[in-house]
Amino acid sequence: MSSIKSTILGFPRMGSDRQLKKLVESFWAGKISETELVEGSKKLRAEHWALQTSYGLTEVPAGDFSYYDHVLDTAYSVGVVPERYQNLDKEGGIQAYFAMARGLQNKSIGVDVPSLEMKKWFDTNYHFMVPEISDDQQFSLHSTKVVDEFKEAKELGYNARPVVLGPVTLLTLSKAAKGSSSAPLSHLSKLIPVYVKLLGQLAAAGAEWVQVDEPILALDLDAAVYEPAFDQVYSEFAKISGLKYLLTSYFDCLGDNLAWAAALPVDGIHLDLVRGASDVDAALNTIPADKVISVGLINGRNIWKANLNKQLETLNKVIAARASASAPVWVSSSCSLLHSPHSLKPEAGHLDEETLGWLSFAEEKIEEVAILAAAAIDSSSVEAQLQSNAAKVLSRQQSERITRPAVQQRLASLDETFYSRQAPFTERQQVQRSALQLPLFPTTTIGSFPQTAEVRKARAQFRKGALSPAEYQEFLDAETRKCIEWQDEIGLDVLVHGEFERTDMVEFFGENLEGFVFTKKGWVQSYGSRCVKPPVIFGDVSRPKAMTVDVARFAQSCSPNKPVKGMLTGPVTILQWSFVRDDQPRSQTAGQIALAIRDEVVDLEAAGIKVIQVDEPAIREGLPLRKSDYETYLKWSVDVFRLATTGVRNETQIHSHFCYSDFNEIFTAIKGLDADVITIENSKSDLKLLGALEVHGYAAEIGPGLYDIHSPRVPSVEEMAARFAALQKYIPAENLWANPDCGLKTRGWPEVKESLTNLVAVAKDARKQHA
Ligand code: MET
Numbered sequence: 001m002s003s004i005k006s007t008i009l010g011f012p013r014m015g016s017d018r019q020l021k022k023l024v025e026s027f028w029a030g031k032i033s034e035t036e037l038v039e040g041s042k043k044l045r046a047e048h049w050a051l052q053t054s055y056g057l058t059e060v061p062a063g064d065f066s067y068y069d070h071v072l073d074t075a076y077s078v079g080v081v082p083e084r085y086q087n088l089d090k091e092g093g094i095q096a097y098f099a100m101a102r103g104l105q106n107k108s109i110g111v112d113v114p115s116l117e118m119k120k121w122f123d124t125n126y127h128f129m130v131p132e133i134s135d136d137q138q139f140s141l142h143s144t145k146v147v148d149e150f151k152e153a154k155e156l157g158y159n160a161r162p163v164v165l166g167p168v169t170l171l172t173l174s175k176a177a178k179g180s181s182s183a184p185l186s187h188l189s190k191l192i193p194v195y196v197k198l199l200g201q202l203a204a205a206g207a208e209w210v211q212v213d214e215p216i217l218a219l220d221l222d223a224a225v226y227e228p229a230f231d232q233v234y235s236e237f238a239k240i241s242g243l244k245y246l247l248t249s250y251f252d253c254l255g256d257n258l259a260w261a262a263a264l265p266v267d268g269i270h271l272d273l274v275r276g277a278s279d280v281d282a283a284l285n286t287i288p289a290d291k292v293i294s295v296g297l298i299n300g301r302n303i304w305k306a307n308l309n310k311q312l313e314t315l316n317k318v319i320a321a322r323a324s325a326s327a328p329v330w331v332s333s334s335c336s337l338l339h340s341p342h343s344l345k346p347e348a349g350h351l352d353e354e355t356l357g358w359l360s361f362a363e364e365k366i367e368e369v370a371i372l373a374a375a376a377i378d379s380s381s382v383e384a385q386l387q388s389n390a391a392k393v394l395s396r397q398q399s400e401r402i403t404r405p406a407v408q409q410r411l412a413s414l415d416e417t418f419y420s421r422q423a424p425f426t427e428r429q430q431v432q433r434s435a436l437q438l439p440l441f442p443t444t445t446i447g448s449f450p451q452t453a454e455v456r457k458a459r460a461q462f463r464k465g466a467l468s469p470a471e472y473q474e475f476l477d478a479e480t481r482k483c484i485e486w487q488d489e490i491g492l493d494v495l496v497h498g499e500f501e502r503t504d505m506v507e508f509f510g511e512n513l514e515g516f517v518f519t520k521k522g523w524v525q526s527y528g529s530r531c532v533k534p535p536v537i538f539g540d541v542s543r544p545k546a547m548t549v550d551v552a553r554f555a556q557s558c559s560p561n562k563p564v565k566g567m568l569t570g571p572v573t574i575l576q577w578s579f580v581r582d583d584q585p586r587s588q589t590a591g592q593i594a595l596a597i598r599d600e601v602v603d604l605e606a607a608g609i610k611v612i613q614v615d616e617p618a619i620r621e622g623l624p625l626r627k628s629d630y631e632t633y634l635k636w637s638v639d640v641f642r643l644a645t646t647g648v649r650n651e652t653q654i655h656s657h658f659c660y661s662d663f664n665e666i667f668t669a670i671k672g673l674d675a676d677v678i679t680i681e682n683s684k685s686d687l688k689l690l691g692a693l694e695v696h697g698y699a700a701e702i703g704p705g706l707y708d709i710h711s712p713r714v715p716s717v718e719e720m721a722a723r724f725a726a727l728q729k730y731i732p733a734e735n736l737w738a739n740p741d742c743g744l745k746t747r748g749w750p751e752v753k754e755s756l757t758n759l760v761a762v763a764k765d766a767r768k769q770h771a
C-alpha cells in the first residue's frame, strides 16, 4: 500500500496574485525585459512546486506552465509555426510565439500579422489557440520548453513528471491552414518523430514518467480512425528506453474509447472520476494489472470542497480491485487545476466563515488529494482532517442559506403554460408590427456602448465612496441620455441604454440576485493574460427586487419616439459563466435563474418597455462533449429560456443574442427558443451561418452581425452592404435586421460613431433599393 502516489495533472499558472498576467503584460508594453519575464516566471514555477510538495504530494508536474496557452506551446515546440510568423525571431526569441498568440503590429519593422484563431477548450471557458496545419506541413523540434522546465525542477530537487499535450489531440484540435485541404490528422506520421526526439531529450535529462494529455479521448471518436492513430503513436513512444507514460483524459468518461485505450502500450491511465465516474467498473475490468491507474477524484473544475469520505470509498474500491495488480494506484485531480482559482487564503475576511468552509480552490485541492492518499494508506493518520471535512460538507448540506423552499416549490409547480407565448410567432409578428411601427430592415445594436476611462473611473470612485450613490446615478443617467440621443440622431431604430452601470453581464445580475457570492481573488485564466472571476452560485436563486426596471424606464424616457430595449442576461449564460452548485442538477439551478429573469421581463413590460432582449451568448458553450448528452441539454436550455421570456403579451417583442461560437450544430434549438428577433455573430464566418439558414431555414426575425466588433477597424458602407445583400438571398426582407456582431463596450467612441453611421446608411440604401 505504501506505493500509493499523489499528484495533480497541472497547476494554475497565473500565481496567487495574477503575477503572470502582470509579467507578460509588462513585457508586451515594453516595461520589462525578456530576462525579467523569464526570471519572474521561473520564480512562479518554483513557488508552485514548493506549494504542492508542502502539502505532501509525492509527484509534481512540470511543463504545465505557459506564458499564454499550452496548445500554442505544444504547436510551437513541434514547429507548427505558420509562415507569416516565421521571420519574426532570430535565434529562439519569443516574438513569434507572442505574435501567434495575439498578433503583431509594428509599423517600424513593417509587420502586421493577426493572431491564430482562438477556440474554447472543450466545454470550459478557457480558450486555446488553434494550430494551423498546411498541406505541405513539416515538423521540427522548435523549442524544448518542457525539457527546460523539467531540468529547472530537477535543479530545485523535484523529480517532476513532464506534461505534454499528445500528438493525436494536438492534430485533432488543429485546423487546415487557409488554402490547404488535408485533414490535420493525416500528418500524424510526420509528427511522431519530432515528439520522439523531444521525449528522447526528456529521457536523457532523467525524466522517468511523462504525462501525455489526450483529452480528445473524452469525445465521441471514430474508432476505425483513432484506434490505429493512437496505437501508432504510443507504439513508437514505447520504444524510447527509460520513459514511462501516463496517458490522461478528462472532462468526461472514456466510454467506448476505454476498451482500446486501455490496451495501448502505455504504463498508466488517468481517469476523470468526477465527470467520468461511470467509467470506474469498466476501467477496473479492462486496464491491465501492470498499468498504473491514476484516479482523478478531486474536481479541477469547480470550487466546492470535496466530500472526502465519499471519494475515499471510490478510492478504496479501486485499491481493493487492484490488490493483486503489480502496478500501484495514484490519487489525483480530475483534470488540471488550471480551471480553479489559486487559493482560498485571500478570501478569509472577505467571505463569511460558513461559505469559506464550503469552498476549495487549487491550493486546498492539493491538500484534499494529499489527505485522500494518506487516508488510503492509513485513515487514522488523517482522522482529524477527514472529520473536519465531513463537518463542512454536512454544514453545506444542511445550511438554511442554501435551500429556499418557496423557490423550489415555485419551480416544481409550473405547468406548460409557463413555457410558451400566448400566440405563435406569425401572429405576434403582426401585432408587434403595428405596436412598434419599425421601418423595413430595422437597425439596432447589441446593448453595450464604450466603457470609457471616464465610466470606469466613476465606477471606481463610487466603489471607494468618493462618489455618493446619488452622484453616481446622476453620472450614469447623463451617460445614458447622451448615448440614447446620439443613437436617435444618427437614425438607429431600436435603441439601447448602453449598459454603463454594468462591468460584466453576469456579475451585474449575480450581484442583484439571492444565492450568489463573489470572491475577492477567485480569478481563473480565460485566455492569455485575461482572467475572469466567476460568481459562485451557492444556493437557491431568487430575485429580491427588480434589477433593471429603473434604468430601463429612465432610458425609455430619454427617447419619446423610438423603443429602447430592456437588456437582460439569460439563464444559461448566467449559469455557464458562474461556478455552479453541485448539489442539484444544473438544469434546476438554471430554472431558478429563469424564474428570476421571467419576473424581471414581466416587470419591464409593465413599466412600458416594448422590446426586451435576453442574451444567451453561452448557450453553445454549454453543449456536452458527448452527442448522446446533447438532447437532454438542449431540451432544458431551451426550456429555461422560454420560461424566462414567455410571461409577456404578444405585442412585446423578445430579442435574443448569440455570439462566440459556430451555432450551426444547435440551430434547431435556437429556433425552439421562439424569440421574435435574434441577433447573431456572423461577420467572421459568413458562409457558415448562411449554410445553416439554407439547411434549416429560419422563420422569425434575425439580424446576423454586419461587422466584427473585436477590432477597432471601421467597416465601410460597401463591405457591409455586400454582406447585407448576400443575407437577403437567404432571409426574407421583412425579417432582416441590421446590427453589429456583439456589444460595443470594448470599443472607443470614435470608431463606434463611424461604424454605426455606416451601418445605418447600409440599411437606408437597402430600403431604397427594395422600394
Ligand atoms: C457577449 S454578448 C454581450 C451582450 C451584451 N448585451 C452587450 O452588448 O455587451
Ligand SMILES: [Zn+2]
Pocket (backbone or CB within 6 Å): 446, 617, 657, 658, 659, 660, 741, 742, 743
Ligand atoms: Zn455578444
